[in-house]
Amino acid sequence: AQSVTQLDSQVPVFEEAPVELRCNYSSSVSVYLFWYVQYPNQGLQLLLKYLSGSTLVKGINGFEAEFNKSQTSFHLRKPSVHISDTAEYFCAVSDRIGNEKLTFGTGTRLTIIP
Amino acid sequence: NAGVTQTPKFQVLKTGQSMTLQCAQDMNHEYMSWYRQDPGMGLRLIHYSVGAGITDQGEVPNGYNVSRSTTEDFPLRLLSAAPSQTSVYFCASTRWSGGTGELFFGEGSRLTVL
Numbered sequence: 001a002q003s004v005t006q007l008d009s010q011v012p013v014f015e016e017a018p019v020e021l022r023c024n025y026s027s028s029v030s031v032y033l034f035w036y037v038q039y040p041n042q043g044l045q046l047l048l049k050y051l052s053g054s055t056l057v058k059g060i061n062g063f064e065a066e067f068n069k070s071q072t073s074f075h076l077r078k079p080s081v082h083i084s085d086t087a088e089y090f091c092a093v094s095d096r097i098g099n100e101k102l103t104f105g106t107g108t109r110l111t112i113i114p
Numbered sequence: 115n116a117g118v119t120q121t122p123k124f125q126v127l128k129t130g131q132s133m134t135l136q137c138a139q140d141m142n143h144e145y146m147s148w149y150r151q152d153p154g155m156g157l158r159l160i161h162y163s164v165g166a167g168i169t170d171q172g173e174v175p176n177g178y179n180v181s182r183s184t185t186e187d188f189p190l191r192l193l194s195a196a197p198s199q200t201s202v203y204f205c206a207s208t209r210w211s212g213g214t215g216e217l218f219f220g221e222g223s224r225l226t227v228l
Contacts, residue, residue, distance in 0.1 A: 041221070044206075
């Protein structure tokens with residue numbers, strides 16, 4: 001069985017400051033990892049994904065994430081946040097390519113302080 | 115592009131009432147799914163379908179029925195609503211690219227059961 005833990009339920013950050021949203025996973029097999037973002041009153045949309053290859057993955061809106069197998073982590077980072085980054089961020093895991101069923105974390109609400 | 119369209123956006127039911135949440139997608143995706151989102155619990159998979167005529171249960175299927183008569187539509191039925199089904203429901207369809215899927219979500223349906 002696979003699971004995802006997002007360690008912070010809320011993260012307040014000043015505008016233009018860097019941010020890191022933490023995600024740890026557990027899985028008995030290979031993992032494929034995703035970050036989704038949910039803006040207020042909208043559905044989720046894909047930020048980035050890790051399938052294989054380079055452990056540093058770049059996504060949309062200046063976000064990136066690093067896959068760390070030894071620490072079973074997939075933390076999301078952005079060097080300088082903007083007001084428009086205010087949203088809820090979800091980490092998700094799949095145990096195989098072609099597995100349509102994702103397991104989602106509980107989400108981290110990112111609040112940008114002007 | 116309409117993408118994934120859910121109706122209604124808001125609904126209030128009394129315990130024991132039945133209703134159907136509608137979901138339609140215009141991207142010709144074979145795979146569709148329903149999730150519920152509850153505070154502190156992230157998204158949990160209710161039912162999914164890998165194509166017309168084929169459905170299967172997810173993590174929390176009890177109290178819900180689905181059918182898939184066409185590629186475009188994937189309605190979710192609550193046969194006898196309970197307060198525990200108060201939640202935000204998201205429908206998603208999956209696009210396959212590079213061997214894995216990207217979920218496209220609707221804007222959600224907020225259901226309150228009194």
